[in-house]
Amino acid sequence: MDTLISTLLSGVVLGALYALMASGLSLVWTTLGVFNFAHGALMTIGAFVAWTVSEAVGLGLPAGVVAGVASAALLGVVVEYLLIRPFYGRPNMLLITVMTTLAGMIILEKGAQMIWGARLKQLPRLIDGEVSIFGAVISAHEALIIVVAPLILLALWQFTTRTYLGRSLRAVGQNQDAAALLGINVSFTFALAFGLGAALAGLTGVLLGGIRFITPSLGAEPLVKAMIVVIFGGLGSLGATVGAAFVIGLAEAFLVLTLGLYWTPFALFLGLIAVLIFRPNGLFGRV
Amino acid sequence: MAGNILEVRNLTKSFGGLKAVNDLTFDVKEGELLGIAGPNGSGKSTLFNVMTKIPFGPTGGEVVFGNQRIDRMPPHRIAALGLARTFQKDAEFPDLSARETVALAAVYGRKLSRAGAMAATEEQLHAVQFDPARADMPTTELSVFDRKQLMIASALVMQPRVLMLDEPASGLTRPEITALDALLCKIAASGVTIMLIEHVLSLLLSVAQRLIVLNQGSLLAEGDPQTVIKNPAVVEAYLGGRAA
Numbered sequence: 453m454d455t456l457i458s459t460l461l462s463g464v465v466l467g468a469l470y471a472l473m474a475s476g477l478s479l480v481w482t483t484l485g486v487f488n489f490a491h492g493a494l495m496t497i498g499a500f501v502a503w504t505v506s507e508a509v510g511l512g513l514p515a516g517v518v519a520g521v522a523s524a525a526l527l528g529v530v531v532e533y534l535l536i537r538p539f540y541g542r543p544n545m546l547l548i549t550v551m552t553t554l555a556g557m558i559i560l561e562k563g564a565q566m567i568w569g570a571r572l573k574q575l576p577r578l579i580d581g582e583v584s585i586f587g588a589v590i591s592a593h594e595a596l597i598i599v600v601a602p603l604i605l606l607a608l609w610q611f612t613t614r615t616y617l618g619r620s621l622r623a624v625g626q627n628q629d630a631a632a633l634l635g636i637n638v639s640f641t642f643a644l645a646f647g648l649g650a651a652l653a654g655l656t657g658v659l660l661g662g663i664r665f666i667t668p669s670l671g672a673e674p675l676v677k678a679m680i681v682v683i684f685g686g687l688g689s690l691g692a693t694v695g696a697a698f699v700i701g702l703a704e705a706f707l708v709l710t711l712g713l714y715w716t717p718f719a720l721f722l723g724l725i726a727v728l729i730f731r732p733n734g735l736f737g738r739v
Numbered sequence: 740m741a742g743n744i745l746e747v748r749n750l751t752k753s754f755g756g757l758k759a760v761n762d763l764t765f766d767v768k769e770g771e772l773l774g775i776a777g778p779n780g781s782g783k784s785t786l787f788n789v790m791t792k793i794p795f796g797p798t799g800g801e802v803v804f805g806n807q808r809i810d811r812m813p814p815h816r817i818a819a820l821g822l823a824r825t826f827q828k829d830a831e832f833p834d835l836s837a838r839e840t841v842a843l844a845a846v847y848g849r850k851l852s853r854a855g856a857m858a859a860t861e862e863q864l865h866a867v868q869f870d871p872a873r874a875d876m877p878t879t880e881l882s883v884f885d886r887k888q889l890m891i892a893s894a895l896v897m898q899p900r901v902l903m904l905d906e907p908a909s910g911l912t913r914p915e916i917t918a919l920d921a922l923l924c925k926i927a928a929s930g931v932t933i934m935l936i937e938h939v940l941s942l943l944l945s946v947a948q949r950l951i952v953l954n955q956g957s958l959l960a961e962g963d964p965q966t967v968i969k970n971p972a973v974v975e976a977y978l979g980g981r982a983a
Binding site: 541616619620622623626627628629630631632633634635636637638639 | 791793794795813814815818819823824825826830831832833834835839840842843844846847848849853856893894897
């Protein structure tokens, strides 16, 4: 019973992290129609900057968290400006930006290696201690992730549905020409979407940095998982992305328990392909 | 005599070797309702596109709005200056309601506060006689006429000085065209300058004070609508050999 609850909690923690990471990726896709392959590297930079500010400089973890999220957001805006914006309106923009964001990922990862080196680093946990839930014990840091991630995503949902700035993101994502007609600055909206998406990646990096070692390739695996989540959920909806993140997180936790770590990625991809055969628009996508 | 609110000088748009708008020069007088006609592919919608820079700007030439040259400005600034337009095709946002769409235009196009935008939205939806019961429905569920009304309301809520309408009557029934005719007259009477592209010639001739006719991207004729429409060159462009 304890194993089942532990696995369930592990799945929820994974789901919460995937939801944060994938929501940023989904936000960029729905607004710009671009798949940002540098998203994982932005997460890595967020974690490294948080470590530098809190540990190397010694300003403490709260300052590190703020710096990590802010630096990822800022770098996201720079990535949009340098690697995406020059190609807006090109007929083959999607293909070009696959290449430019892949290049961005490599540049950021190699840059991180040059600046921070290959030695493993780890952030302190946001909260020390452990929490017991129905007899299963998880760290207080992981419990915080379970609580914080849904709150952040709820705030993001409120932002996109209740505020005019958020609605402008949705409007641009649905019809750029019509949005410009209403006086919406489409270029600014693109930068905003990229900045917000990158901030979510940075936050994921900060939270993950308290569980895993921070390396230049920290973001590579979460990027792949986030892509599975976004496609699995059905491109274009925040709710679908979050739902899919928890399905994938729980599936991964139970697959690790039953099949082991080695076969889990294979089983996940197999599941993704099976879902896409029967539901081409994703698990929660509109048919 | 009213002055010019818009001056188009040698405007050109090329797609490779094809000149969709070819060295076009004309003026729009403040407060007038200028009709724009021409056969399919004559460059009417492309003219609106390059003037508003949505989705593309001109290859050459100038557009002066008021006293400002706008052909180098980004589209949202042109809209905020008071040059609004509608599209021939549907231009709604599938996830937003009519009320949310008009409110967005009020906030971004007219820089109103949240409360001001809500009030202006209600006022404008009422002015175009949009059915209040449908104002909160997703725009994908609206009828063609609802969508036309919505586009016009979204443009008008920004209090434009010039309203560019691209075939607003396309896809409408005869009673709806009559209602649109009345709405256009009401907008024109309020002092808004209107540029109207329309294939429904009866509507165009009933409301336009002046008419320009395009053919193959160039200006073919300009002047009083009843005179222009009888111009042999215009008849030839519309009807080809049958005019002879």
